[in-house]
Amino acid sequence: MLYTDGGHLEVAPISFLLSALLFGSHGTWIDESAVNFIFQCLTILTLYIGMSRCLPRPAPFLAALSTIPIFVCLPKTIAYDAITQALAQLLTGVWNDSSACLLLPSRSNS
Numbered sequence: 001m002l003y004t005d006g007g008h009l010e011v012a013p014i015s016f017l018l019s020a021l022l023f024g025s026h027g028t029w030i031d032e033s034a035v036n037f038i039f040q041c042l043t044i045l046t047l048y049i050g051m052s053r054c055l056p057r058p059a060p061f062l063a064a065l066s067t068i069p070i071f072v073c074l075p076k077t078i079a080y081d082a083i084t085q086a087l088a089q090l091l092t093g094v095w096n097d098s099s100a101c102l103l104l105p106s107r108s109n110s
Contacts, residue, residue: 015079032079039082040071046089 018035019027044064051060071077 014083018083019079035079036077036082039079039086040077042086043082043089044068044071046086050089050092 015032015035019032022035023031044067047067048060048064051063055063
């Protein structure tokens with residue numbers, strides 16, 4: 001349990017477990033930064049893949065490219081934030097392509 005007998009786990013469980021799985025007890029701050037960067041890249045990639053199924057060619061690339069300054073200008077992020085953003089993008093962007101494309105004009109693949 002996260003809160004038992006007045007105890008509190010300071011680290012978010014998903015990033016803590018992922019770091020422990022990948023790096024064991026030898027993980028440092030640079031390892032968490034690498035995990036943060038990988039999941040931010042995964043978020044941008046899944047945004048591009050999800051939008052490229054519905055929108056014409058330059059729009060998905062420009063939308064994915066425009067998210068990079070948003071990630072760069074954040075003052076401080078932790079791996080937990082990037083992991084949850086990537087998982088939310090996976091659930092909404094890639095797996096939900098059929099209902100999202102219904103609102104947009106049809107696109108021919110010719």
